[in-house]
Every structure is written in structure tokens, then in C-alpha cells.
Amino acid sequence: MEGMLKIRLRPWVRRMFTRSVAIVPAAVVVGVYGAAGAGRLLVLSQAGALGLEQRLRQTSTTHYDPDRHLRHAWLRSGRLCKVVWYCFGRSVSLCGILLAAAH
Numbered sequence: 001m002e003g004m005l006k007i008r009l010r011p012w013v014r015r016m017f018t019r020s021v022a023i024v025p026a027a028v029v030v031g032v033y034g035a036a037g038a039g040r041l042l043v044l045s046q047a048g049a050l051g052l053e054q055r056l057r058q059t060s061t062t063h064y065d066p067d068r069h070l071r072h073a074w075l076r077s078g079r080l081c082k083v084v085w086y087c088f089g090r091s092v093s094l095c096g097i098l099l100a101a102a103h
Helices: 011-064 068-074 078-102
Strands: none
Touching (some): 011 078
């Protein structure tokens, strides 16, 4: 944060700021919705943030797998690429189902 924004903060101020950015929204959700809201927030953060990030990484890997010019010695067979695409599609759909259930 400091390097990108060119802000100089004392270490304890920086720690308090970054922790409050994470804790305050969670505390508000728990205060407003109770324990059930905290559970939904946890599912949403795990499925939404982490699940989406993983799917974006997986997309490029899956897309470039059958390319002979990019993969060279690590080229996978056509059958294995189909299995990878199936697993990728299944994981994306399960992530979507989990996100829909969190709402």
C-alpha cells in the first residue's frame, strides 16, 4: 500500500488500518444479521473471492493446454484436455451454485 500510493505510515497505524478494513465490515454484518449473517458472509467470501480467483487462474491454464507452440514438452493428450475442460466446467458451475445458495 505504501509503495503504490506513496503514503508513509507508522507500522502500528498501517496495521490498525488494514485490520479495521477487514474487521469492521464483518462486525457490521454480525451486528445486523447475527450468527446466520456471519455464516453467509463466510460462505460468500470463500466462494466469491477465493473461488473466482481460482477460476480465473484455471481458465488460462485450461485454455492454453492444447497449444503446441506454448506447451512444447508438457503438451497433454486430447483426451486429457477434454477431462480437464470437464473438471473446469464442473468446478465453475459448483462455484456458481455455492454463490447462489449464499444469497
